[in-house]
Amino acid sequence: MSALIARMSDLGAQDVEWLHLLVADWQVISDLGFADLVLWLPTKDDDVVAIAHARPSTGATVHHDDVVGQSAPPGLRTMLLAAAQSKTQSRLREARWEGSFAIREEAIPVVRGGRTLAVVARQTYLGGNRTPSRLELNYVESADELCAMIARGEFPLAHAATGPRRGAPRVGDGLVRLNAEGETLYASPNAVSALHRLGVTDEIVGVSMAEVITPLIEESSPVDESLPLVVMGRAAWRTEVEARGVSLSLRALPITEHGERTGAVLLIRDVSELRRQERELLTKDATIREIHHRVKNNLQTVAALLRLQARRTGSSEARTALEEAMRRVATIATVHEALSQTIDEAVDFDAVFGRTLRMAADVASGEARVVTERTGEFGRVPATDASALAVVLTELVTNAVEHGLAGQNGTVRIDARREGNQLRVRVSDDGVGMDAEQAADGLGTQIVRTLVATELDGSIEWEPLDGGGTSVTLRATLADVRDAG
Missing domain, CATH: 3.30.565.10 (Histidine kinase-like ATPase, C-terminal domain)
Structure with a gap:
């Protein structure tokens, strides 16, 4: 992606980083919207080229082939350039037919600092004719809110966590929609099940998530200082909460409108089994280190006994042999000492x-x-x-x-x-x-x-x-x- 941008445009390093942050975090939008997302870059020679692509894990894909590096078709190109120039979202009035199925297309300008850097094409497969469920409606509404943030230059979230605190949980793991006060507007079935395992038995819609989770935390258990901010939807962060032997991973995506927070999407995943396996590995690692430590101690004891025996031996030849044996044992002990200090x-x-x-x-x-x-x-x-x-x-x-x-x-x-x-x-x-x-x-x-x-x-x-x-x-x-x- 960086190579394509450098070859085809004059974007600066900070603009390129903004696009990388978008691509790093846009899978959640693709899954929420049941749509393919293609990042199109206007080039120096007036072309529009695809530089990134995300397929939804929650629905059918529109593009079975790789589109990265391809130029936009004429009809889509016109819509993309219009969205880039106007800095507003645009959607085709009628679905476009691709063989035997229809595609709904929308262009979302990627704005940073009042400038359009690229355009995201949101393309939804319309192969099924059925009434969408309540879950699907909440998914799509959340995707609409995040896409609007892209067009206003408010997504990707500039102060979001990086490294291990960015990414998972995924949309399908469990989703809770919050209002600006941190109260629950909707919880997906997977999210409800995960919270039930944590100990939440009452209805959570209309209740603050902080009031739901706080009573479950045991007094002796450690609490991440970012937990209140995440469960209230106030920070684009990721944390974990543990109670009754159950561990939940929580990730918040605040929804903003012109800088004002209007709500949040809270993703939830039950990671209890994963944490149990990690604890088992830590226990095994500690056991292995302790074994190396004890082997080192035993070898040092053997070396000390050989040294004592050498001092009490009258034969110089025997003394030399015992000292050589002591040196060899001490060498092996040094290796085990090093192994006892690493996992x-x-x-x-x-x-x-x-x-x-x-x-x-x-x-x-x-x-x-x-x-x-x-x-x-x-x-x-x-x-x-x-x-x-x-x-x-x-x-x-x-x-x-x-x-x-x-x-x-x-x-x-x-x-x-x-x-x-x-x-x-x-x-x-x-x-x-x-x-x-x-x-x-x-x-x-x-x-x-x-x-x-x-x-x-x-x-x-x-x-x-x-x-x-x-x-x-x-x-x-x-x-x-x-x-x-």
């Missing part, structure tokens, strides 16, 4: 590895001065791969310090490159290098090879560097990252 089953691996990298280098270097340099980014890594990847990289860094630098001062470099699920990590040092036998038979190397093949679905290669040092290249295929949202 997603994925971790920011750059943050996790930053902590384990320094720990591994400091423990392995002893008295030597070892510098670690990192380039590139790991990104978000799923929990299924994070522990194995952390252990593998910790082993590679430890081997580079212990065997590559061999107790000497030096530098270990880690370069990470991520493309989608494919990860390539290169760990290199500027030391004396590892011999082939050591690279093949060491316990750390065997752990690395096993985890890379079985957990990371990847490969690993060792190669000497010119001038001394060793380079290890890890390639891994990570699982998809699934966020909680």
